[in-house]
Amino acid sequence: MEPHVFPKDRYARIPYRRCGNSGLKLPAVSLGFWQSLGEPGHEDVCRACCYEAFDHGVTHFDLANNYGPPPGNSELVVGKILCDMPRDELIVSTKAGYTMWPGPYGDWGSKKYLVASLDQSLRRLGLDYVDIFYHHRPDPDTPLEETLGTLDLIVRQGKALYAGVSNYNGQQFQAAVETIRAHDWTPLVIHQARYHMLARGVESDLMPHTRAAGTGIIAFCPLAQGILTDRYLDGLPPDSRQGRRGQAGRDWHQKLQADGTWEKVRKLNALAAGRGLTLAQMTLLWLLRHENVVSVLIGVSGVEQLRENISAVQAPPLTANELAEIETILGG
Numbered sequence: 121m122e123p124h125v126f127p128k129d130r131y132a133r134i135p136y137r138r139c140g141n142s143g144l145k146l147p148a149v150s151l152g153f154w155q156s157l158g159e160p161g162h163e164d165v166c167r168a169c170c171y172e173a174f175d176h177g178v179t180h181f182d183l184a185n186n187y188g189p190p191p192g193n194s195e196l197v198v199g200k201i202l203c204d205m206p207r208d209e210l211i212v213s214t215k216a217g218y219t220m221w222p223g224p225y226g227d228w229g230s231k232k233y234l235v236a237s238l239d240q241s242l243r244r245l246g247l248d249y250v251d252i253f254y255h256h257r258p259d260p261d262t263p264l265e266e267t268l269g270t271l272d273l274i275v276r277q278g279k280a281l282y283a284g285v286s287n288y289n290g291q292q293f294q295a296a297v298e299t300i301r302a303h304d305w306t307p308l309v310i311h312q313a314r315y316h317m318l319a320r321g322v323e324s325d326l327m328p329h330t331r332a333a334g335t336g337i338i339a340f341c342p343l344a345q346g347i348l349t350d351r352y353l354d355g356l357p358p359d360s361r362q363g364r365r366g367q368a369g370r371d372w373h374q375k376l377q378a379d380g381t382w383e384k385v386r387k388l389n390a391l392a393a394g395r396g397l398t399l400a401q402m403t404l405l406w407l408l409r410h411e412n413v414v415s416v417l418i419g420v421s422g423v424e425q426l427r428e429n430i431s432a433v434q435a436p437p438l439t440a441n442e443l444a445e446i447e448t449i450l451g452g
């Protein structure tokens with residue numbers, strides 16, 4: 121096969137935003153490999169998505185030790201693709217914090233687990249270092265000093281360039297920042313948080329702390345796993361993320377019907393259409409209205425979705441009127 125040629129104008133195709141007070145810039149849209157793309161049998165579509173993303177200046181690929189399924193498979197699949205891409209032009213992240221192997225050393229936030237997990241991730245990815253290493257979720261039992269001291273160690277060893285946390289609430293994040301300052305450890309440049317129109321807790325709980333600390337937020341599941349797109353408006357497509365769950369997916373769809381979510385999504389969809397946008401695009405623009413949101417971390421099951429989502433950044437920002445209309449729909 122002919123090697124893929126990445127267009128020379130790729131860096132003009134997307135804006136880059138500074139991650140908090142750090143020197144790291146991320147594309148406004150980043151690509152994650154939690155589901156779909158990292159599954160066995162999806163290698164070709166994964167490669168096509170990596171190339172399509174980078175063609176459009178999407179330099180940031182997000183992974184975790186447990187992404188696949190099975191856990192670890194996304195790193196294996198993406199690792200094979202990264203060999204054919206310019207490493208120094210990419211920001212590759214991975215994480216540890218969820219169950220990876222049996223016993224007391226394969227989960228949460230101990231030094232033993234984090235160090236072993238990152239070494240495994242680097243082997244799967246075929247890399248000497250990742251750009252960002254995250255602690256994936258707070259650990260109620262391990263002292264914060266141990267987890268954060270390990271992130272510092274990993275950066276000093278050169279196995280990661282930057283450190284971040286994910287799923288820490290405002291109070292936990294603030295405690296982490298104070299612990300790091302007290303020890304003069306590597307700062308947290310990024311917080312990976314669930315944030316979309318239907319899950320807005322971070323606005324009041326986390327953002328005041330990340331702003332004050334000079335830490336950027338990258339918003340994961342920005343499309344609410346597909347709810348905030350036109351994917352489910354005509355029912356449950358069998359090939360969709362939820363459709364593939366069978367009865368569990370049907371129950372999920374009915375629950376969102378009963379609690380009025382689909383009605384809101386329909387109204388949002390109409391508002392987006394009136395503006396010449398798809399709902400997915402309007403949703404991403406809505407998140408990017410915050411300066412503290414450095415990037416929206418999307419998932420896709422194919423190149424068409426990726427193209428549609430990335431092109432959101434070409435549209436002008438949402439107006440005050442449009443933002444107010446969205447608030448009315450969400451509040452209603």
Ligand SMILES: NC(=O)c1ccc[n+]([C@@H]2O[C@H](COP(=O)([O-])OP(=O)(O)OC[C@H]3O[C@@H](n4cnc5c(N)ncnc54)[C@H](OP(=O)(O)O)[C@@H]3O)[C@@H](O)[C@H]2O)c1
Pocket residue numbers: 151152153154155156182183256286287312313339340341342343344345346347349350351359360361362400417418419420421422424425426428429
């Ligand atoms: N830190 C954490 O704890 C954590 C947790 C979850 C995720 N993440 C990160 O966030 C990334 C994104 O998560 P996510 O995949 O749930 O994000 P998402 O962007 O909210 O949802 C992605 C899904 O939405 C559907 N979709 C995307 N674009 C679409 C479009 N234009 N039109 C119609 N449907 C569209 C696709 O569903 P179909 O598959 O049905 O086509 C796709 O798989 C992950 O890959 C991971 O990197 C982090």
